Structures are given as C-alpha cells and as structure tokens.
Amino acid sequence: MFKKLRTKVQSGFGAKRTILMGIGSVFVGLGLLGILLPVLPTTPFLLIASACYFKSSEKCYWRLLSNRFCGHILRGYREGRGIPIRTKLFAISMIWLSIPLSIRYVISSVLIKVLISVIAMVVTVYLILIKAKDDISNDVIFKADE
Secondary structure: OOOOOOOOOOOOOOHHHHHHHHHHHHHHHHHHHHHHOOOOOHHHHHHHHHHHHHHHOHHHHHHHHOOOOOHHHHHHHHOOOOEOHHHHHHHHHHHHHHHHHHHHHOOOOHHHHHHHHHHHHHHHHHHHHOOEOOOOOOOHHHHHHO
16 A cells, blocks of 8 residues: 555563653544544644654554554655645634634633634644645545536
C-alpha cells in the first residue's frame, strides 16, 4: 500500500521507549477527539503521536499509518499531498457553525469566549495555509461543476 521506512526501534521495554509509547497514545486519543470536536486540531496531535511511535514502536507506527480513520491524514502529510479541499471546507464550516453557538449558548465566561474565538481563528488560518490536495476530481463538492 505504501512504502515502509526502516525505523530504529530499540529492542526491549526501556524507560524511553515506554514513555514515548505512552505519550504517543495520549496524542492519538487527543487526535481522535479532534475528529469529533471542531476546535481541537486533529493533525498536529496525530503527527506528534506518529513521531513518538516512530521512535518507540514500529508496530504502533504502522498501525497508526494504516488506520482507516486517521491514517490517510498522516500518509498525506508524509507524502506531501496535503489535505483534500473537501476536508478543509468541512472542517472550517464545522468550526464556524459550532463555535458561535457554543459562545452564545454554552459558555458564560468572557475569557473562555475570547480564548475559544482566538483558537478558532488560528485553526482556520492553519487550515487555509495547509497545502490543498492537488487531485480534487474525487471530491463530491466539485462533481456538479464538471
């Protein structure tokens, strides 16, 4: 499916390896939460997890890269393909549909409202600046325009 890289994984369960695997697992959890929560960025957490797994567990690294929910994100970064336009549009739409509603009806603290607004703006800019996937012919949004 994709070319394997040789990793320099230490044999045994040393402290460094165990700590890196634990950190990687925490960041996988945060990344998966980011799939569900629009304010939490998914990709940076998964990239950190993949770096931790790359240094500690080849099995966990390849399992993460081949995961059906988040593997395509990591493979796109690794291969320099970027993010599909459809995914970028969906993420930005979800951010700006959910954040104003949360600020208006759920959050009472002014400080938290400002903080969440700033996070939403930063994540939006981040998504806009990420390279868009070149092949958009498979995106459903553009099928009607053809």
